[in-house]
Amino acid sequence: MDRAIGLATQRAERGKVVLELLSLPPILKGLIVLAIAGLTFPITGVYLFRLNLLPLRFMLMHGAILGGAVALAFQINPFWTTIAINLLLVLFMAKTSRSMKADAGQISTFFMVISISLAFIFIYKFNVPAKDTLTLLWGNLFTLSWPEVIGIGFFALVLTGFQYFFRQQLRALFFDREIAFTSGIDESRLYYSVIFLTAITVALAMKLIGALLLDAILLLPPIIASFQAKSLKQMILGSALWGGAFATGGFLLSIAIDIPASSSIAALASLAFIIIYLTQKK
Amino acid sequence: MEHSLIVRSSDQIIFTSDQHWLYPLFELEDYLEQKNLTTQDLILTDKIAGKAAACLIVRLGIKQCHIELLSERAIPVFKLHGISFTYDHLVDHIQCRTEDLISDKMSIDDAWLFLRKRAGRVQGLSVKIDKLSVRIEDKLVINQLDLEMGRGEQLVIHGANGVGKTTFLRAILGLIPVSEGVIKVGDYLVGSNLWKQFRSVIGYVHQETIKNNFPISAGEVVQIGLGTTSVSKSENEYRIEVAMRRTGSFHLVNQPYLTLSGGEKQRVSLARCLCQNARVFLMDEPTSFLDPQGREDLLLLLHELSRNEAPTMILVSHEQNWTGQLDWPRKELKGGKLC
Numbered sequence: 271m272d273r274a275i276g277l278a279t280q281r282a283e284r285g286k287v288v289l290e291l292l293s294l295p296p297i298l299k300g301l302i303v304l305a306i307a308g309l310t311f312p313i314t315g316v317y318l319f320r321l322n323l324l325p326l327r328f329m330l331m332h333g334a335i336l337g338g339a340v341a342l343a344f345q346i347n348p349f350w351t352t353i354a355i356n357l358l359l360v361l362f363m364a365k366t367s368r369s370m371k372a373d374a375g376q377i378s379t380f381f382m383v384i385s386i387s388l389a390f391i392f393i394y395k396f397n398v399p400a401k402d403t404l405t406l407l408w409g410n411l412f413t414l415s416w417p418e419v420i421g422i423g424f425f426a427l428v429l430t431g432f433q434y435f436f437r438q439q440l441r442a443l444f445f446d447r448e449i450a451f452t453s454g455i456d457e458s459r460l461y462y463s464v465i466f467l468t469a470i471t472v473a474l475a476m477k478l479i480g481a482l483l484l485d486a487i488l489l490l491p492p493i494i495a496s497f498q499a500k501s502l503k504q505m506i507l508g509s510a511l512w513g514g515a516f517a518t519g520g521f522l523l524s525i526a527i528d529i530p531a532s533s534s535i536a537a538l539a540s541l542a543f544i545i546i547y548l549t550q551k552k
Numbered sequence: 553m554e555h556s557l558i559v560r561s562s563d564q565i566i567f568t569s570d571q572h573w574l575y576p577l578f579e580l581e582d583y584l585e586q587k588n589l590t591t592q593d594l595i596l597t598d599k600i601a602g603k604a605a606a607c608l609i610v611r612l613g614i615k616q617c618h619i620e621l622l623s624e625r626a627i628p629v630f631k632l633h634g635i636s637f638t639y640d641h642l643v644d645h646i647q648c649r650t651e652d653l654i655s656d657k658m659s660i661d662d663a664w665l666f667l668r669k670r671a672g673r674v675q676g677l678s679v680k681i682d683k684l685s686v687r688i689e690d691k692l693v694i695n696q697l698d699l700e701m702g703r704g705e706q707l708v709i710h711g712a713n714g715v716g717k718t719t720f721l722r723a724i725l726g727l728i729p730v731s732e733g734v735i736k737v738g739d740y741l742v743g744s745n746l747w748k749q750f751r752s753v754i755g756y757v758h759q760e761t762i763k764n765n766f767p768i769s770a771g772e773v774v775q776i777g778l779g780t781t782s783v784s785k786s787e788n789e790y791r792i793e794v795a796m797r798r799t800g801s802f803h804l805v806n807q808p809y810l811t812l813s814g815g816e817k818q819r820v821s822l823a824r825c826l827c828q829n830a831r832v833f834l835m836d837e838p839t840s841f842l843d844p845q846g847r848e849d850l851l852l853l854l855h856e857l858s859r860n861e862a863p864t865m866i867l868v869s870h871e872q873n874w875t876g877q878l879d880w881p882r883k884e885l886k887g888g889k890l891c
Contacts (some may be wrong), residue, residue, distance in 0.1 A: 442776040444766050452725055453828055454752030455780035499767050500808060545649060 291525050296412040299419050301521055301530065304411070307478055308517025308535075310426040312491035313433050314471040316502075317464045319492055320444035322375075326465065327488070328364075330472035331376040331481050332385040333359040335407075337473065339389040343396035348410075349477055356469040359385065364462055381434050409480035409532045422474055429467055433506060436460065441502050479532035482543035486520075487513050488534035490543050497550050516542065553666040555838035558597045566594075574650070577608040578673055582610065588733055593617070601626050602651040607663040610635060633660070650798060665704075665859055674704030677738035677753060677831040679724070684733035685888075686716070687725050693719045694732070695888030704862035712884035718759070720885065724746030724866075725756055737832055742772045752779050755830025756861075757821040770812060770820045771796070773806035777827030795827035796820070799853060807857045815846025822853060824860065833857075835867040839874055 291297045318327055327370025329524045337352030346405040359381050391400065414422075433440065442450035443457050443464075475484040520535030527534075557576035569576035576598070584591060591613035601619040607625035609617055612631045619626075622639035625648045625719040630637045647650060650670060654663050668674050679701040686694040686796050691717035701707060711717050717823055722728045724735055726742050735742040740750055755777070774792045783791070796802035801819040803810060812820065821858060825833055839847050851874070858865065858880075868885075869875050875882065883890040 292678050437556075438775065438778070439780065442779075443771060445768055445773065445776060448725075448758065449726055449756065449776060449869065450826075452754060452756040453776050453824075456780075487749065493619065496767070501772065502770065505767060542746075 279482075282463050284520075290524050293534070296414075297525065299416070300411045300412050301413060302516065303419055303422050303478060304517040304521045304531070305514060306423055306426045306476065307513075308487050308491075309465050309514040310429050311471050311475055311487050312495075312513035313429055313506055314464075314468045315488040315490075315492040316495075316505055317468055320487065321461070321464065321497070323468065324463070325375040325378040325382070326468065326470060329359060329363065329382040329385065329392075330356050330383045330391070330415075330469050331476065331484070333469075333475035333513040334473050336385040336392070337483060338476070339392040339398060341391045342398040342402050349414075349421075352473040352476060353470055355382070355385075355471040357466065357546075360462075360465050360469040364465065378401065407481045408530060409476065409484065411478050411531050414477070418477075425470055425474065425475045429471070432463065432467060436463075440464075440514055444502065481536055483532040483536040485531075486516055486539040490539040491516065494543055497546060512542070554819050556599045560595045560597070561589075561593060563861060573648075574604060574608060574667055576670055577605060577612065578668075578671055581608075581612060589597055598730050600644040600646055602648055603654050604648070604650045604663070604667055606630055606635075607654060607660050608667060611664045615848060621646070631651065636684045641697075661859070665862065669702060669704040669862065670701055674862035675831050676704035677735075677863055678703050679866070680734075680736040680833060681724070681866055682736075684723065684735060685722075686719055687731045688719060688728075692731075692888055694723065694730075697889050699865075699883075699890055700712065701864055704858075704864055706858055706865045706878070706880040707867070708878060708880045709866065709868045709885050709890065710870060710872055710882060711868075715885050716888060717870075717885055718836050721756070721836050721866070721868060723793060724832075724834060726751060727756055741837045744803050752777075753830060754832045754834060755828050757825065757833065757835045757838055758841060759840050765810065768809050768815075769805065770775045770801065770807050770809050772808050774805075774823045774827050777824040777830075779828065789825055792823075795823040798826055799823040800849075813843070813846065814841035815843065815849050818842065818846070818850055819853065822857070824864075825878025831863050833863045833865045835865065837869055837871075838867065839869060841870055847874055 275305055292301065305468055314389055318324060331355045334352045337355035338348050341348035342354065363374065363377050365379055366372065367374045370377075372499035439450070439455045442455050443460050447457050447461070450460075471488070472484065477486055479487065491509040492505065493511035494512050495505050498506035516535050516539040520538040521531050524531040524534035525536060555568040555570050555573065557567075557569040558565055559580060569579045571579060591688055592615055594614055594616070594618040596609060598615045598617065598823070600617050600621045601609070603624035606629035610629060614635070619637065620638045620794045621641045621643060622637070624642060626645055630838045639705040650667070654666070658666065671827065671853055679699065681697060681699040684697040685692060686692055686712075697720070709717055709720070723730050724737070724742065726747065730743075737747075738752060740747040746876065758824055767856065772790055775788065777795070778791065779789060792805070793802060799822045801816060801823050804816055804820065809817070809820065822833075838850060842850060853863070854867075857863065867875065867878070867880070
């Protein structure tokens with residue numbers, strides 16, 4: 271009896287602590303941003319899957335590390351720097367693959383390797399502290415400023431709007447690029463728009479939950495959604511719902527049991543994935 | 553005679569036309585279809601009629617006519633189909649090349665289709681290819697190829713595997729750059745800025761190789777044909793339904809595309825081209841993965857399309873037995889040229 275009362279008291283106190291923590295601006299900002307990101311970023315995960323852009327994702331992750339390293343080396347805002355570097359990388363990649371008529375996957379691999387090598391050169395030459403470098407790998411959710419929060423919110427709106435207004439063209443693009451082209455769709459522009467949006471998403475997700483765990487909100491939600499989805503609409507909505515649930519659930523869990531938010535989100539997403547996967551298999 | 557064509561019903565003029573050549577008869581065809589009129593009791597008066605006009609009059613179902621200047625070549629057509637006719641003047645033949653082109657072997661339907669094409673009353677666009685060369689990785693796959701097709705014409709291109717049939721189609725579609733030469737579809741020069749806006753005039757049915765598991769319904773695949781067209785939801789649904797009914801695939805509208813058989817997928821692909829309002833259909837090995845029934849169905853569908861919408865159609869295939877049943881003109885792609 272005493273043990274049960276003890277547990278209940280403990281739970282109530284933990285709840286009180288969570289509420290108290292949420293009243294702190296950095297924590298509240300973190301929750302808001304993760305909810306927004308969780309609901310919208312998996313849209314680009316769907317794009318990555320459908321267009322088989324997984325090598326591109328690696329390039330963007332390494333680009334974000336380069337951006338972080340440059341920002342730390344020159345002590346400038348890492349948030350905007352990583353976005354800028356990723357956009358530049360995408361621009362270079364698009365231009366190179368077009369002019370050389372080379373496979374985008376191979377070009378992505380080249381830029382991935384060059385990015386990480388440049389990142390380590392910056393880290394070494396500018397004596398960037400190792401601890402700071404590691405924040406690039408697990409994110410830095412609680413250091414977001416309000417302009418950055420607004421920036422993420424604005425981007426989420428752009429991404430959602432893009433998906434909504436171009437849904438028909440995107441469906442054609444995902445079905446077959448050549449058919450999309452012959453149907454009069456400017457599939458090339460659409461494809462590069464998708465890549466640009468993905469570049470920004472990866473840069474932002476790196477800031478929120480880090481390089482190592484960004485797949486938890488980028489890729490796992492679309493994979494889970496694809497188990498049941500019968501249309502692109504269902505896949506997008508399913509991904510958004512799962513992403514939102516993982517991000518907010520993982521965040522609340524992290525402050526409740528005091529573990530890093532990114533790890534908590536990734537653990538929750540992985541757990542959900544394996545349960546759903548095994549259930550599906552049965 | 554005041555008009556070039558007058559049609560009466562119970563002594564009342566119901567239709568007149570002042571057009572020349574065979575156009576008054578085609579206008580009448582549209583009028584009758586629009587008004588849903590029966591033609592048994594109509595009396596047609598035409599200024600000049602040759603064999604071609606006679607064929608059209610028969611196909612319209614008109615039973616009585618009066619012709620001011622009649623070609624002798626029209627008489628057997630009228631007699632064969634029991635048309636009651638009178639005339640003011642009879643001549644050996646009229647000065648019109650079309651009359652020479654209607655052969656005795658042609659059925660009324662064949663003649664009608666031929667005349668429709670000649671009158672430009674078909675959906676198809678002309679295709680003119682001049683000295684086309686395409687290189688794929690330093691290999692000259694298409695070499696100084698010339699081709700000219702009129703509106704609504706059909707062509708089967710056969711050739712061994714790897715001879716460049718698909719490359720040829722992809723060049724027409726603008727999917728691959730050409731090394732030399734010019735491709736003109738209707739008034740659109742492939743690759744030009746104008747063509748970029750109107751490239752959906754060419755519909756493409758490619759080899760059924762899509763193996764990805766993208767969740768999409770048959771109806772949504774047809775909807776792709778609408779491209780960037782901005783129409784209301786109801787109009788959207790209407791166009792999809794019309795195209796799918798036309799190819800006998802409407803019952804599949806909500807079915808996942810991946811679960812369809814090869815034949816059903818081809819029907820859906822052709823419906824997509826119709827929904828796209830494509831005026832030139834390019835088909836690349838459409839019989840791949842089709843069972844005998846699927847091949848039979850496709851044959852029938854292509855036959856119907858060539859008679860009704862009559863898009864210009866180019867079909868490439870290495871299966872000569874099947875394409876032989878189509879009764880379309882045939883050419884072989886060999887050494888980068890059509891022969």
